[in-house]
Amino acid sequence: MTAFSLEPAQLAWCAELRTLAAERLHPLADKGEPGHVNRALVAELGSLGLLGRLFTSGALDLCLMRESLAYACTEAETALALQGLGAHPVHAYGTEAQRSRWLPLVTAGTAIAAFALSEPGAGSDAAALELKAEAETDASQAGRSSDAPAPTVDTSLTAAPDGPARWRLTGEKCWISNAPEADFYTVFARTTPGAGARGVTAFLVPADRPGLTGRGLDMLSPHPIGALDFDAVPVTADDVLGEADRGFRVAMGTLNLFRPSVGAFAVGMAQAALDATLAHTAGRDAFGGKLRDLQAVSHQVAEMALRTEAARLMVHAAASAYDAADLDVPRRSAMAKLLATETAQYVVDTAVQLHGARALQRGHLLEHLYREVRAPRIYEGASEVQRGIIAKELYARQEAR
Template sequence: MTAFSLEPAQLAWCAELRTLAAERLHPLADKGEPGHVNRALVAELGSLSLLGRLFTSGALDLCLMRESLAYACTEAETALALQGLGAHPVHAYGTEAQRARWLPRVTAGTAIAAFALSEPGAGSDAAALELRAEADASRTGRSSDTAQAGRSSDTAQAARSSDAPVLAAAPDGPARWRLTGEKCWISNAPEADFYTVFARTTPGAGARGVTAFLVPADRPGLTGRGLDMLSPHPIGALDFDAVPVTADDVLGEADRGFRVAMGTLNLFRPSVGAFAVGMAQAALDATLAHTAGRDAFGGKLRDLQAVSHQVAEMALRTEAARLMVHAAASAYDADDPDVPRRSAMAKLLATETAQYVVDTAVQLHGARALQRGHLLEHLYREVRAPRIYEGASEVQRGIIAKELYARQEAR
């Protein structure tokens, strides 16, 4: 298999995924509440064994899943992707105990994961993190944890469960660090069951002084609130008030958390591009059907050269983006050293392309596309965010340029 064609079995699998998304996942998505985790949808993804494939398949399979689901049900695609993004650091860098506790529940769709990197002052500049992981001088942990639990009526656990009692659990053993600060624009917050949290353990060390922690949502001192965003999936902010963590909560090594973050993003950035390609293809197909059937100026819309040329441009850009996504994913699976540049290129081209294609589709459909409930109205809201999260388009251009100049200097 090359990056430029798919095997018949892969094409058949993609078709099966689109059917599953339309027939089994979309009805569950419609029953969900915007801005909140749809646990029934996540559970169905688990029952279909799609969540398990996040940890057993390569980057290309991840891209095929995300594109196929996005074509028919963006909510299902996003639910799957967020499980992968939040739990991949546990899979790739966690201890046996961490993996045994959380990954079976993630793959079954009974535990919700989240990736907590962004902060109010550190979005695209991930090395500027300010959430502090301060050494716990007392190292006693439990008495202060109890007091914290008494003060935390607005815990993330309360947001996750409407009926179950809230029990804020202290970590096993005395705290080594206390997390203090804020995370913002975190998908699945504040309703996730656990968070991959990146905090500064060494002040003034830039990217070298960041540690990744696995933080269960019921830790004392961890509270959260939802944010009202354009995108329909849940996004929130998290407040850390001396949240206790121990060495057993570290993912990877202390002060090496930036490697965990970048390793995760290098895998998921091409698949963000796949999500974008799926939306672009859905918009393109809707436009083909509309322009072929719409009467205008004594013929069909497709008979107007101004229209047909725009449709051709939409198809051209969508296919080019798909090929670059597949190439980047194949490079990741082959352990190519050029993965950072390829991943950045794939995400940049695909997300910018999807914005263009969906916008053009809206223009060719006219006012009907702006009605609530129309496919393109939905895609128009969904397509904007991928150009920002997991590294904005400007950041991707910076990565590409940096990699190009580094390669030129190495010659």
């Protein structure tokens, strides 16, 4: 198999996923409340075995899943992706105790995961995050209430006499998908002030930790997005994912895997918009013929198809590079996400234009896609960030010659 073709079994699996999404997942999505976790939908994803595949399949299979689900049910695609994004750090960097505690619940669809990286002042520049993880020096502080005076802290990673190192998380996370309704969060906090990306630690934080509260945000996207407030939330070395002060590796490792699949999500939406446009322009009477007979229309449809296929191929190439452990993964992942999300925005917008006012009516497929397609150009690294990554990788390669 190459990056430019799929095996018959893969194509059949994609068709099966589209059918499952349309027949079993879409009805559950319709019953969900916008802005809130649809636990029935997540549970069905678990019962179908799709959540389990998040941790047993490669990047290409993840892309095929996300594109196929997005084509027929964007809500199911997003629910699956958010489980993967929030729990992948546990799968890839967690201890055996962390994995055995949470991953079975995630794959069953009974525990909701979330990836808590962005902050009000640290969105695209993830290395600038300010959520503080202050090390405790006194074991007696562990029972301190959230409204008590701040604990004595030290910038070093200290261990209390009767247990592992302890920290208190203080600050805010914002624009976190599945917040505040997730059951646990992968949280990135600053353990060493002034160290940039080198002073960040990833923690697994259950939602019931004292001092952790949240609120939903009213966003354009229909899936839940919220803010989290950390008021001296206690964590210990047992909650660390990976190594202390090496959490940025956890974040980037996760994003390098999921960025191509964000592109796959976008390609699924673009394909759905393209197919809807083909049907509409072939059947719509206008100016004594069909819309498709107008060259201005047919050329636009051809451009939509061209860009969609080009984006799909780049997504597949990036995912294949990840599966092959290619050293060029950061550049390829950035390119795939950038091209696919920008393409989907163009394709959906053009589809709306060719459909006319009907596409803006609530409940129309394109009205739904128009709301869904905007966010992927921002989350997991905005388009401008992807261009920066691409340029950095290109110049680094040039200098290494």
